[in-house]
Amino acid sequence: MRIKQYRTQFIKELSPFYDAYEAESFFYLILENKHKLRQIDLALNHELTFSDADLAIWGGFLNELKKEVPIQYLLGKTNFYGLDFEVNENVLIPRPETEELVEWIINENKEGKSKKIKILDIGTGSGCIAISLAKNLPNAEVYGIDVSKKAIETAKRNAINNNVDVTFMYQNILDTDVLTCNFDIIVSNPPYVRNLEKEEIKKNVLDYEPHLALFVDDNDALIFYRKIAALAKSGLKDKGQLFFEINQYLGNEMTDLLEKMDFKNIELRKDIYDNDRMISCKVSKNL
Structure with missing residues (x-):
């Protein structure tokens, strides 16, 4: 079958589940990843065809997409941030909003390209934050911790594949009493979705991404932030920076939390969708 003809069929079959633009984007993602063909290649050669074996593979993709399995997992x-990352059911799929957090840290620490700094990423998942920072701040010594051993294994592979040196460790931050060394930067994108917000979550996220990395109890939505901020009070160097990705509905609560813990230079920022999404602050130990 001609690929161009199959493209029309593919998009039509997915129409009950996705809009045409998204279905088309899936088609070209699979085409490039499985056949090394781009949209321009198909436009320039209308006679390109799929074999029966190819069609069987594409049928498998269609079946999974109809179940709303994320295309990234398939x-x-x-x-993420210009780098390729392995993702699987043990790690969250990195979001564009998290790229904004990484960009903020890099811009705030451009001197890190020539100055030695030490960075800790708490709840590292696929390692996307830690690895992107290591890649763009080459003199940074970067560490990542996670409560999931399988996530740590994924992050280690991603570091190797992206040719960076990041130390990944298994650690439950809620059971941690003190950080073992002092850091210039601590960053975290911890679980922050409340159970009451589950109805807002799309099926492809709710059914397939790890709940361990997503959800917190409605009655204590800031549990991870409070714990990490407490550890950062002693675990950051003087003038050290703390960065969080946050729940869009809890920007004011996060600001209040950090103010009460006597952090300085608190800054709340919105993401590309105009939601409160990230916050930073500093410790000052010489007051």
């Missing part, structure tokens, strides 16, 4: 990878 392909086994995604792109």
Whole structure:
């Protein structure tokens, strides 16, 4: 079958589940990943065809997409901050909002390209934050911790594949009494979705991404932030920076939390969708 003809069929079959634009984007993602063909290649050669074996593979993709399995899990990878990352059911799929957090840290620490700094990423998942920072701040010594051993294994592979040196460790931050060394930067994108917000979550996220990395109890939504901030009070160097990705509905609560813990230079920022999404602050130990 001609690929161009199959493209029309593919998009039509997914129409009950996705809009045409998203279905088309899936088609070209699979085409490039499985056949090394781009949209321009198909436009320039209308006679390109799929074999019966190819069609069987594509049928498998269609069946999974109709179940709303994330395309990133089906392909086994995604792109984040210009780098390729392995993703699987043990790690969250990195979001564009988290790229904004990484960009903020890099811009705030451009001197890190020539100055030695030490960074800790808490709840590292796929390692996307830690690895992106290590890649763009080459003199940074970067560490990542996670409560999931399988996530740590994924992060280690991603570090190797992206040719960076990051130390990943298994650690439950809620059971941690003190950080073992002092850092210039601590960053975290911890679980922050309340159970009451589950109805807002799309099926492809709710059914397939790890709940361990997503959800917190409605009655204590800031549990991870409070714990990490407490550890950062002693675990950050003087003038050290703390960065969080946060629940869009809890920006004011996060600001109040950090103010009460006597952090300085608190800054709340919105993401590309105009939601309160990230916050930073500093410790000052010489007051």
